[in-house]
Amino acid sequence: xxxxxxxxxxxxxxxxxxxxxxxxxxxxxxxxxxxxxxxxxxxxxxxxxxxxxxxxxxxxxxxxxxxxxxxxxxxxxxxxxxxxxxxxxxxxxxxxxxxxxxxxxxxxxxxxxxxxxxxxxxxxxxxxxxxxxxxxxxxxxxxxxxxxxxxxxxxxxxxxxxxxxxxxxxxxxxxxxxxxxxxxxxxxxxxxxxxxxxxxxxxxxxxxxxxxxxxxxxxxxxxxxxxxxxxxxxxxxxxxxxxxxxxxxxxxxxxxxxxxxxxxxxxxxxxxxxxxxxxxxxxxxxxxxxxxxxxxxxxxxxxxxxxxxxxxxxxxxxxxxxxxxxxxxxxxxxxxxxxxxxxxxxxxxxxxxxxxxxxxxxxxxxxxxxxxxxxxxxxxxxxxxxxxxxxxxxxxxxxxxxxxxxxxxxxxxxxxxxxxxxxxxxxxxxxxxxxxxxxxxxxxxxxxxxxxxxxxxxxxxxxxxxxxxxxxxxxxxxxxxxxxxxxxxxxxxxxxxxxxxxxxxxxxxxxxxxxxxxxxxxxxxxxxxxxxxxxxxxxxxxxxxxxxxxxxxxxxxxxxxxxxxxxxxxxxxxxxxxxxxxxxxxxxxxxxxxxxxxxxxxxxxxxxxxxxxxxxxxxxxxxxxxxxxx
Numbered sequence: 001x002x003x004x005x006x007x008x009x010x011x012x013x014x015x016x017x018x019x020x021x022x023x024x025x026x027x028x029x030x031x032x033x034x035x036x037x038x039x040x041x042x043x044x045x046x047x048x049x050x051x052x053x054x055x056x057x058x059x060x061x062x063x064x065x066x067x068x069x070x071x072x073x074x075x076x077x078x079x080x081x082x083x084x085x086x087x088x089x090x091x092x093x094x095x096x097x098x099x100x101x102x103x104x105x106x107x108x109x110x111x112x113x114x115x116x117x118x119x120x121x122x123x124x125x126x127x128x129x130x131x132x133x134x135x136x137x138x139x140x141x142x143x144x145x146x147x148x149x150x151x152x153x154x155x156x157x158x159x160x161x162x163x164x165x166x167x168x169x170x171x172x173x174x175x176x177x178x179x180x181x182x183x184x185x186x187x188x189x190x191x192x193x194x195x196x197x198x199x200x201x202x203x204x205x206x207x208x209x210x211x212x213x214x215x216x217x218x219x220x221x222x223x224x225x226x227x228x229x230x231x232x233x234x235x236x237x238x239x240x241x242x243x244x245x246x247x248x249x250x251x252x253x254x255x256x257x258x259x260x261x262x263x264x265x266x267x268x269x270x271x272x273x274x275x276x277x278x279x280x281x282x283x284x285x286x287x288x289x290x291x292x293x294x295x296x297x298x299x300x301x302x303x304x305x306x307x308x309x310x311x312x313x314x315x316x317x318x319x320x321x322x323x324x325x326x327x328x329x330x331x332x333x334x335x336x337x338x339x340x341x342x343x344x345x346x347x348x349x350x351x352x353x354x355x356x357x358x359x360x361x362x363x364x365x366x367x368x369x370x371x372x373x374x375x376x377x378x379x380x381x382x383x384x385x386x387x388x389x390x391x392x393x394x395x396x397x398x399x400x401x402x403x404x405x406x407x408x409x410x411x412x413x414x415x416x417x418x419x420x421x422x423x424x425x426x427x428x429x430x431x432x433x434x435x436x437x438x439x440x441x442x443x444x445x446x447x448x449x450x451x452x453x454x455x456x457x458x459x460x461x462x463x464x465x466x467x468x469x470x471x472x473x474x475x476x477x478x479x480x481x482x483x484x485x486x487x488x489x490x491x492x493x494x495x496x497x498x499x500x501x502x503x504x505x506x507x508x509x510x511x512x513x514x515x516x517x518x519x520x521x522x523x524x525x526x527x528x529x530x531x532x533x534x535x536x537x538x539x540x541x542x543x544x545x546x547x548x549x550x551x552x553x554x555x556x557x558x559x560x561x562x563x564x565x566x567x568x569x570x571x572x573x574x575x576x577x578x579x580x581x582x583x584x585x586x587x588x589x590x591x592x593x594x595x596x597x598x599x600x601x602x603x604x605x606x607x608x609x610x611x612x613x614x615x616x617x618x619x620x621x622x623x624x625x626x627x628x629x630x
Contacts, residue, residue, distance in 0.1 A: 009138060010117075016142065017116030017149065021109060024150050024497055025158065028109055031502040032102045038159035039503025040319070044533040045546045046162045047100040049083055050091030050107075051536040057092045065259065070532065071554050072523050072541035073591040079263040080549040084163040086201035087111070100536055101505060108158055112149060114168035119145035122171040123462040125179065130342045135477070136469045139484035144462025147329060147491035151454040155497045156291050156322025164448070166202035169195055170455065173210050181221075181241055189248050196249035200256055205448070207253065208439065213350065213452060218242045220346050268549035278447045279360025279430075280323045281309050281367060285450075290318040293496040308367050323358070323450045325457065326494040332487065333460035339467040341460060351456030356429055358449035363426035370423040374410035379426075381407050461491060506530065511595075511619045511626050512538055521592040527567045530599050543567070543593070562587060565608055566596060572604050581612050588613065588629050596627040 022029055028037055036043045056064035064085065070076035087107050094103040123144040127137035148154075148171070157164040173195030180188035200207040221238055222228050233239055287306055288294040295303060310321050337344050362369045381403040390396045414421040434440040465487035473480025515524060516538040524531065524538070529546040544567060545554070557563065562584050564571035587593075596615055598605070606625070609615040615627035 013120050013138075013142070014113065014117055017113050017120075017145070020116065020146065020150065020492065021112035024155060024492075025109055025112060025500050027502060028105055028500050032105045033099060034101065035105070035502040035504055036101050037105055037108055037503075038319075038501055040160040041529040041546060042160040042162070043104065043503075044529050046084075046088065047104050048532050048536060049088035049162075050095060050100045050103050053083075053085065053088045053091045054095045057089070067545070069535065069541040070545035071557065072543050072593075074554055074557050076545040076547060076554060077263060077268075077551045078547070079260055080268045080551075082161075082163045082203065082548045084166060084202055086169075086198055087162055087166050104162070108162060108165060111158075111162075111165045111168060112154070115154065115171070116145050116149040118168045118171040118175070119148045119458060122175040122178075123459065125175055126342075126459065127462060127466055129182070130463070130466075132466045132470075135481050136466055136473065136484055139481045140462050140465035140469055140487070142485060143465035143488035143491070144458040144460075146488045147461040147495075148454055148458035150492060150495050150497075151451075151458075152289055152292060152322035152324040152495055153448075153451050153454050154322075155495065156289060156319045158319075159291065159501065160317075160319045163203040166206075167451070169199035169202055170206060170210055170451075173199055174213070177214060177245060180245055181238065184241055189244060192245055193248035193252035197252040197256075200253050204260070205439075205445070208437070209449075209452060211249075212437070213455075214242075214245070216350060216353075217346070220349075263551070266552045268547075268551050269555050270549045278317070278320050278445050279364065280355075280358045280447045280450060281364045282359065283366050284309055284321065284323045285325050285355065286327070287324060289321040289324050291322065291498055292324060293498050294494075295498075305366060312367055320445075320447055323447065324495070325453070326491065328490045329457065329461060329494050332464035332490060333457055336460040336464035336467060339464075341463045344460070344463070347456045347459050351453045351460075354449045354452040354456070357433060358447050358453065359428050359430070360446040361428055361431045361434075363428055369425055371426060372410065372421060372423055373415040374407060376424070376426065377403060377407040377410050461487070506623055508534065508537060509619050509621060509624055509626070511624075515540060515595055518594065522594045523592045525566050525588075525593050525596040527598050527600075531597055534597065565605065566598075569602055569605055572608060576612055584613060594629055596629065598625040598627075599623055601625045 025037075036047065052067060053064055056062050056067075065078045065083070066075060067078060068075040090107050091100070091103055094106070098106075120138075120141045124137050124141035127140055128134065132140065148167070154165060154167060173192055176188045176191030176195050179185070180192055196207060196210065199210055218239070219228055222233065222236065225236060225238075226232050283305065287302055287309075288298055290306060290310055295306065298306075306321075310318055333348075337348060341347065363371065363375075365371065365375070381400070384390060384396075384400055384403055390399075416422055430446050434446075465484040468487055469480040469484030471480075472483035512534065515522075518540070520540075523541040523543070524535075525543045526532070526534070528544060531542050531544045532546055535542050543563065547554075550558070558567070561571045561580070596609060596613075601620065606617070609627050610617065613629065615629050617625070618628045619626040
């Protein structure tokens with residue numbers, strides 16, 4: 001490939017993924033202003049992030065990980081919050097020219113363009129090093145990059161999670177990591193360190209993901225030479241390079257990690273999910289998710305099952321249900337393994353392993369976690385059939401026949417205990433994993449491990465496209481490139497999304513102009529994340545903070561009866577003594593709370609605000625109920 005071709009190639013790849021991203025995220029680009037993608041509370045929180053990063057970095061320089069204007073008067077710590085500074089930092093340069101919703105929508109769109117490009121860099125490099133011709137490798141890498149970039153995981157999370165949509169750092173890190181292992185050049189060492197830092201600044205857990213993937217890769221590579229725990233390992237050049245890679249990533253990540261660790265104790269409270277919530281079901285790998293374009297045409301039974309899994313396993317958070325891997329895409333992966341892929345078994349093993357981790361603590365099939373013995377026997381039979389180490393054993397056939405016989409018998413006549421069919425829970429590896437690997441016990445969200453399954457799948461899809469292109473190239477070289485590019489249609493069509501939900505922003509009533517123009521000191525009591533977003537408009541401190549994990553000191557403040565009533569409609573029962581009433585009014589006055597903005601109307605709370613706190617109703621419509629305090 002000529003120098004001119006190489007210079008044209010990269011802008012062309014960026015253009016391709018810009019156009020494909022526009023198609024997959026439509027109508028995002030057509031509704032940038034006045035709309036927010038998804039309309040979930042996370043979107044409003046992320047718009048506030050953009051505003052806050054500009055305030056902290058430019059308007060009034062201060063520590064961006066502590067927001068004194070949230071959880072007023074205490075302030076909100078953002079160290080263990082999904083601030084995602086690598087993405088929200090764009091607010092510093094974008095907000096002077098556009099509204100926060102436009103900046104947020106554009107950055108989400110940009111993650112698809114960048115993820116496609118960095119995935120292409122990784123896959124093109126893997127194909128080139130496997131001996132695929134440059135032109136064919138570039139085309140085949142597009143197909144694999146589409147499988148990763150426009151995966152159901154990515155498209156689903158884009159509806160709410162800016163941090164989880166920021167995938168572009170993962171392929172970039174792996175590209176540098178593999179080149180460092182092979183070549184040992186300084187630029188790749190620096191690149192992997194910067195890649196790890198970028199991943200950390202997008203999402204903390206993604207740093208652990210790439211660390212796990214890197215560790216698994218190194219261990220598998222070492223096992224080809226000998227045991228990991230041996231004196232010979234000390235002289236292994238591969239392990240020395242892996243150690244240098246870990247050191248580089250660790251040094252690069254020290255600045256953001258130190259304050260994280262400093263604020264780890266007492267452990268912040270995760271109010272949105274626990275250590276085992278949100279896990280995928282075996283069927284969910286093969287069923288369209290609620291945002292998939294194929295769900296509407298699916299049989300009623302499939303739609304009912306998907307709806308049930310969403311309610312029971314994902315707490316109705318549809319963005320977490322994007323685990324559909326497809327059928328034709330998996331077929332391409334199987335074809336690639338059949339034709340041959342360098343380290344193909346390793347990639348497949350990693351994909352299956354992380355898929356197993358994504359299933360959480362117990363095996364769930366069709367929403368059921370109690371299974372007959374036949375399921376266990378069938379799993380043992382499949383495992384025994386594919387175990388490479390057993391293929392040369394003289395007893396392998398006998399064991400397979402016995403397991404097959406027992407499996408058939410268990411299906412014909414269920415095994416019983418106490419005259420009833422015996423059903424058991426099947427523990428999964430994540431039970432052990434979350435207790436061994438740091439931080440996952442505090443809320444690891446196992447379903448998200450499916451991301452690494454998608455990454456492994458994209459590698460296999462890229463090699464499948466290369467094999468198909470090589471077969472077609474026997475007739476004509478350009479035909480081979482065309483066939484490899486056409487292979488990209490498979491993941492693009494199979495992972496097709498419904499039109500993105502672009503939700504109009506609420507229209508603020510005129511009373512917000514009064515709040516904005518009021519002289520300091522003045523603060524606003526409010527009841528949900530919309531109140532946090534409204535701070536972007538009026539600039540006054542607010543009582544609310546939507547945090548991923550709430551520090552203990554802030555959680556104690558939220559237990560006050562005043563906060564419980566005004567934010568959660570809790571604490572209205574029971575009498576209020578004159579002393580308690582006086583304390584509440586004094587608290588509001590001392591901390592300059594001059595307004596209460598509620599986003600729903602409750603008669604009992606209205607009575608509390610007006611009679612107990614002395615508030616005056618100044619505005620009410622279908623969304624806003626606003627009171628002014630004396």
